Amino acid sequence: MKKYLSFFQLRFAMGLQYRTAALAGIITQFAWGGMQVMMYRAFYHTDAAAFPMTLSATASYIWLQQAFLAFFAVWMMENEIFDSIVNGNIAYELCRPVSIYNMWAARSIASRLARAVLRCFPILIVAAFIPQPYGIGTPASLLHFLLFVLSLILGLAVTVTFCLLIYVLAFFTISPQGLRMVFTSCVEFFSGAVIPLPFFPDKIRSIMDLLPFASMQNTALRIYSASIGTDEIRRAIGLQVFWLVVLTAAGKLLCRLAEKRIIVQGG
Amino acid sequence: MITMEHVCKSYRIAKRNAGFAEACKALFHREHEIIHALNDVSFTIHDGEMVGYIGPNGAGKSSTIKILSGILTPDSGTVLVDGRVPYKNRIDHVREIGVVFGQRSQLWWDVPVIDSFALLKDIYSISDICYRQSLEELTELLNLSELLRSPARQLSLGQRMRCEIAASLLHRPRILFLDEPTIGLDAVSKLAVRDFILRQNQTHKTTVILTTHDMQDIESLTSRILLIGKGQILLDGSLDDIRTGNKSIDATVAELYRTYNI
Numbered sequence: 001m002k003k004y005l006s007f008f009q010l011r012f013a014m015g016l017q018y019r020t021a022a023l024a025g026i027i028t029q030f031a032w033g034g035m036q037v038m039m040y041r042a043f044y045h046t047d048a049a050a051f052p053m054t055l056s057a058t059a060s061y062i063w064l065q066q067a068f069l070a071f072f073a074v075w076m077m078e079n080e081i082f083d084s085i086v087n088g089n090i091a092y093e094l095c096r097p098v099s100i101y102n103m104w105a106a107r108s109i110a111s112r113l114a115r116a117v118l119r120c121f122p123i124l125i126v127a128a129f130i131p132q133p134y135g136i137g138t139p140a141s142l143l144h145f146l147l148f149v150l151s152l153i154l155g156l157a158v159t160v161t162f163c164l165l166i167y168v169l170a171f172f173t174i175s176p177q178g179l180r181m182v183f184t185s186c187v188e189f190f191s192g193a194v195i196p197l198p199f200f201p202d203k204i205r206s207i208m209d210l211l212p213f214a215s216m217q218n219t220a221l222r223i224y225s226a227s228i229g230t231d232e233i234r235r236a237i238g239l240q241v242f243w244l245v246v247l248t249a250a251g252k253l254l255c256r257l258a259e260k261r262i263i264v265q266g267g
Numbered sequence: 268m269i270t271m272e273h274v275c276k277s278y279r280i281a282k283r284n285a286g287f288a289e290a291c292k293a294l295f296h297r298e299h300e301i302i303h304a305l306n307d308v309s310f311t312i313h314d315g316e317m318v319g320y321i322g323p324n325g326a327g328k329s330s331t332i333k334i335l336s337g338i339l340t341p342d343s344g345t346v347l348v349d350g351r352v353p354y355k356n357r358i359d360h361v362r363e364i365g366v367v368f369g370q371r372s373q374l375w376w377d378v379p380v381i382d383s384f385a386l387l388k389d390i391y392s393i394s395d396i397c398y399r400q401s402l403e404e405l406t407e408l409l410n411l412s413e414l415l416r417s418p419a420r421q422l423s424l425g426q427r428m429r430c431e432i433a434a435s436l437l438h439r440p441r442i443l444f445l446d447e448p449t450i451g452l453d454a455v456s457k458l459a460v461r462d463f464i465l466r467q468n469q470t471h472k473t474t475v476i477l478t479t480h481d482m483q484d485i486e487s488l489t490s491r492i493l494l495i496g497k498g499q500i501l502l503d504g505s506l507d508d509i510r511t512g513n514k515s516i517d518a519t520v521a522e523l524y525r526t527y528n529i
Contacts, residue, residue, distance in 0.1 A: 006389035
C-alpha cells in the first residue's frame with residue numbers, strides 16, 4: 001500500500017507545481033460558468049415554470065461543476081499513460097513489483113486532486129459572493145452537504161475507474177485516439193456536463209440516470225441544492241457504488257488479459 | 268539459475284508495399300506475416316555468471332530479455348528463473364531482478380533523480396539502511412553525486428544512463444538484465460559503466476545478462492556468449508572458441524554472422 005501512497009504523493013506534488021496552468025484554468029472556468037449562468041437566466045426569464053430546477057439550483061450546479069471540473073472532466077486524461085503504451089515505455093512499468101492498474105489509479109486520483117485543490121477555492125469563494133440567484137447558494141441542509149461530499153468522492157472514483165478502462169483498452173487498439181474521441185464525447189453528453197440531466201425529456205432521462213455516466217458529476221451536484229428527492233438520493237448513491245465496483249472489476253480483468261498478450265512496441 | 272526450454276514467440280506483422288494504390292488495397296485485404304522472433308530457444312545460465320547475448324538486429328535478443336523479465340508471455344516452452352515462471356508471477360519475479368533498457372527511460376522526467384530513487388525505494392520496499400548503503404555505493408561507483416539533484420530531463424544521455432543503471436540496482440537484484448546499456452555513451456562513460464558491471468558481478472555475485480552490439484562490451488565483460496540468429500541459438504561458448512588468428516573482435520563476429528548466414 002505504501003508504494004501506491006508515495007507514488008500518489010509524488011504525483012500530487014508534481015500537480016501542484018503548475019501554477020500558471022491553474023490560473024489560466026480558473027479564468028477560463030469563470031468565463032465559462034458566467035456565460036452559462038447568463039444563458040440560463042435568459043431561458044428562465046421566458047418561462048421559469050418550464051424548468052425542472054430553480055435558477056438558483058442551476059447556478060449552484062454550474063459553479064460547483066466549474067470548481068470541481070478537474071474531478072470529472074474525462075478529457076483530462078493522463079497523456080503519459082497513453083504515450084507509454086504507444087511507444088513501449090510500459091516495459092519499465094511492468095518490470096516493477098506493482099500492479100499497473102493500481103499504479104495508474106493512484107496517479108489519476110493524485111493529478112485530479114492536485115488540479116482541483118488549486119482551482120476550486122477561488123471559484124467557490126468568488127461564486128459565493130455573487131448575488132442570488134446567480135451565485136452559489138448554501139447547501140439545502142447539513143445532511144445534504146455531507147451526502148454531497150460523499151457523492152463527490154464516489155463520483156471522482158467512478159470517473160477515474162472509467163478513465164482506467166480507456167487506458168487498458170488502449171492496449172488492444174494500438175492508438176488511443178479513437179477511443180478517447182468516442183468516450184469523451186459520450187461522457188460529456190451523458191454525464192450532464194453539457195446540460196444538467198434533469199433538463200432532458202423524462203423518457204430518455206430514465207435510461208440516462210442508470211448509465212455509469214450519471215454516476216459521475218450528476219449525483220453530487222444535484223444533491224447539493226436538493227434538486228433530487230431523498231429516495232432518489234439513496235438510489236443514486238447506491239448506483240454510484242454499483243458502477244464503481246463494476247468498472248473496477250472490468251478494468252482489472254481487462255488489465256490482466258492485456259498483460260498476457262502485451263506486445264511492447266518500438267523494440 | 269535461469270533455464271529456457273524450447274521457447275517460441277511469434278509476432279503477427281501487417282505488411283504492404285509502398286504507394287497509394289497498395290494502401291487502398293490494404294483497406295480491404297491486409298496481408299499478415301508471422302515472424303518467429305524466437306524459435307525453439309533453450310539455454311541455462313547459472314548463478315553469478317555473466318553472459319553476453321549477441322546477434323544481428325531483429326534476431327530475438329530483446330524478446331528473450333522481455334520474456335525473462337516477465338513482460339512478454341511466450342507462445343510455448345518453459346521458462347524458469349530461480350524456480351519462478353516470470354510471466355505467471357510477474358510481481359514476485361520482478362522484485363528479484365533489475366532491468367535496464369538502453370533506449371528507454373525509467374526515471375520520472377520532471378523530478379530530480381533523487382526523487383525517482385526515493386520512489387523506487389518505496390516501490391521495492393527497501394529498508395532505510397539498505398537504501399542508504401546502496402545509494403552511497405552506487406553514487407560513488409557511478410559518480411552520481413553531481414547528478415542526483417537535477418531533473419532527469421536535463422541530464423545528458425550518458426549521465427542519465429548512469430542514473431538508470433543505479434535505479435535498477437537500488438533493490439540489489441540477484442539478476443540483472445541489460446539491454447544495450449552502453450548505447451550512445453562516450454568513451455569515458457562506457458568504461459565507467461563496464462567497470463561498474465564487472466564489479467557488481469564480482470562483489471555481489473549478481474548474474475548479468477547483457478545484450479549489445481558493442482563487441483568491446485562483450486570482450487571486456489563476458490566469458491560466455493550466446494549467439495542468436497533468426498530466433499535460434501546458434502552458438503553457446505566463449506569468445507576464444509570463435510576467434511581465429513589475430514582478427515579484431517568486430518571482424519570475428521561479422522565473420523560469424525556470415526558463416527551462419529544471418
